[in-house]
Amino acid sequence: MREPLRCRPPAVATVQLDDANVRVTRWDFEPGAETGWHRHGMAYVVVPVTGGSLLLELPGGETATASLTAGVAYARAAGVEHNVVNAGSAPLSFVETELKHLIG
Numbered sequence: 001m002r003e004p005l006r007c008r009p010p011a012v013a014t015v016q017l018d019d020a021n022v023r024v025t026r027w028d029f030e031p032g033a034e035t036g037w038h039r040h041g042m043a044y045v046v047v048p049v050t051g052g053s054l055l056l057e058l059p060g061g062e063t064a065t066a067s068l069t070a071g072v073a074y075a076r077a078a079g080v081e082h083n084v085v086n087a088g089s090a091p092l093s094f095v096e097t098e099l100k101h102l103i104g
Contacts, residue, residue, distance in 0.1 A: 008034045008085065016095070023098040029086035039081040042098040047073045052092035057083040068094065 011033045017024040023042075026049070027035065037057075048068040056064045059081055086092045 008032050011035050011084070011086070021100055023100065025096045025098075027084075027094050027096060029092045031086055031089050031091065033086050035084040037081070037083045040076065040078055040098070042100060043075065043078050043102060044096055044098045045073055045075045047071065047095045047097075049093035049095060050091065052086060052088040052090065054092075055085040055087040057085065068092070 009030060009032065011027050011029040013035075014026045014028070015023065016026055048070050050068070051070045052068050054066045054068060056066060058064060065087065
C-alpha cells in the first residue's frame with residue numbers, strides 16, 4: 001500500500017534490540033503523532049510505558065480507538081495493517097516486541 005501524504009508529525013521509533021529471535025522497538029509519540037501506514041510481518045507484543053488513547057486508522061477507511069494502561073501488555077498476530085496515532089493530549093510511549101520465531 002502506498003502511504004498517503006502525512007499531515008501529522010511522525011512518532012519516533014528507537015530500536016533497542018534486534019537479534020535472531022526478536023526486534024524490540026520503543027515508540028514515542030507527541031500528541032497527534034503517527035507511525036505511518038504499516039503492515040506487521042511478525043506477531044508482536046506491546047507493553048505501554050505510559051497510558052493514553054490511540055486512534056487506529058484501518059484499511060478501507062475504518063477507524064478504531066484503543067486505551068493503553070501503563071504496564072499492561074497486549075499481543076497481536078502477524079498481518080495487522082494500520083496507522084497508529086496518539087489521540088491524547090499528552091506524550092505517549094510503548095515498547096513493541098516483534099517475534100521472529102513462534103514457538104509451537
